[in-house]
Amino acid sequence: MLKIFGYECRRLLWNKFFLGFSVILLFYGWQVLGNETILGVSHTAPFSPWSFGGYLSRMLPLLWIGALFFLTFFTSPAARRAAVLTDAAPMAPRRYALARCAAALTGTGLLMLICLIEAAVFYGRYFGWYGWGDLVLPALLTLVPSLVFALGSGWLFGRIRPWLIYVWMLFPFACAAFPLPKAMGLWNGSFFTGYPLTLGTLDPSFTVPVSVLLIQCLLLAGGAALLVLRLRKR
Numbered sequence: 001m002l003k004i005f006g007y008e009c010r011r012l013l014w015n016k017f018f019l020g021f022s023v024i025l026l027f028y029g030w031q032v033l034g035n036e037t038i039l040g041v042s043h044t045a046p047f048s049p050w051s052f053g054g055y056l057s058r059m060l061p062l063l064w065i066g067a068l069f070f071l072t073f074f075t076s077p078a079a080r081r082a083a084v085l086t087d088a089a090p091m092a093p094r095r096y097a098l099a100r101c102a103a104a105l106t107g108t109g110l111l112m113l114i115c116l117i118e119a120a121v122f123y124g125r126y127f128g129w130y131g132w133g134d135l136v137l138p139a140l141l142t143l144v145p146s147l148v149f150a151l152g153s154g155w156l157f158g159r160i161r162p163w164l165i166y167v168w169m170l171f172p173f174a175c176a177a178f179p180l181p182k183a184m185g186l187w188n189g190s191f192f193t194g195y196p197l198t199l200g201t202l203d204p205s206f207t208v209p210v211s212v213l214l215i216q217c218l219l220l221a222g223g224a225a226l227l228v229l230r231l232r233k234r
Contacts, residue, residue: 004096008103012070013110021066025059025114032058033122042196047129049206050196052119053138057189059115060146061172067108067147068154068165074100075158075165097231101151108147115143137206141213142186145220152226159230183211 012018032055041051116139123129157164175187185191191212196204 004099005102008100009106011073012103012107017069018107021069022111022114025062025066025111026118028062029055029059029115029118030122033119037119037122038126041193044196044203047123047127047131047135048203049134049138050192052135053142053186053192053206054189055119056115056139056142057186057192060142060187061176063108063111063115063143063147064150064172065169066111067104067150068169070104070107071151071154071158071165072162074104075155075162094231101227101231104151105148108151112143112147134206137208138192141208141216145216145223146186147223148227149219149223152223152230155230156226183209183215186212186216 036058037051037055038046040046040048041054044050119135120130120132154165154168157168172187175184176189180188180190182191182195185194195209199207
């Protein structure tokens with residue numbers, strides 16, 4: 001199974017798409033950091049959890065697209081034709097599916113790591129600041145549930161019709177274009193720009209309302225459940 005996992009990782013990561021997308025991600029991220037994050041969010045420091053969360057919210061649509069693009073390697077018509085051969089192999093088909101899920105999660109994790117390393121370089125270069133312990137919670141809260149849900153729901157749509165994955169890529173842009181409930185403010189960044197102003201203090205400590213936390217937990221649980229369902233169906 002490790003060999004299959006290694007093969008799927010090479011397919012996802014050792015290609016022009018991953019290299020080109022990484023360059024785009026780095027370029028856009030540096031623009032966000034240099035033009036918006038550096039000014040701080042809602043009267044907070046540029047390296048506060050609020051400003052860092054605002055940066056991650058702006059990166060989330062690109063990360064969402066990258067995660068779904070990984071799935072096109074497994075849900076395309078060519079991949080479905082190849083699945084006929086893997087189904088006839090002596091190894092259980094579920095193990096192939098598990099290796100592919102792990103590879104997709106690995107690729108998505110690397111895209112997240114690129115964003116985090118870029119922010120670390122930016123904060124170290126411009127501010128000499130390295131207090132990353134304060135930024136772990138906004139990173140986990142913003143990225144992990146959303147991207148796990150992207151993979152789970154994207155795989156569901158890809159099994160129905162491969163082209164639905166490309167339509168689903170537009171979801172975070174729709175969230176940014178339309179007003180959302182406060183509980184879903186992480187999707188358009190309004191939570192990080194608006195909620196600190198309601199706390200009544202200058203540069204407040206990072207806190208998360210129960211409603212926001214609940215939505216993110218539901219997304220994480222839903223995405224994980226869809227991935228498990230995909231393995232069982234396979």
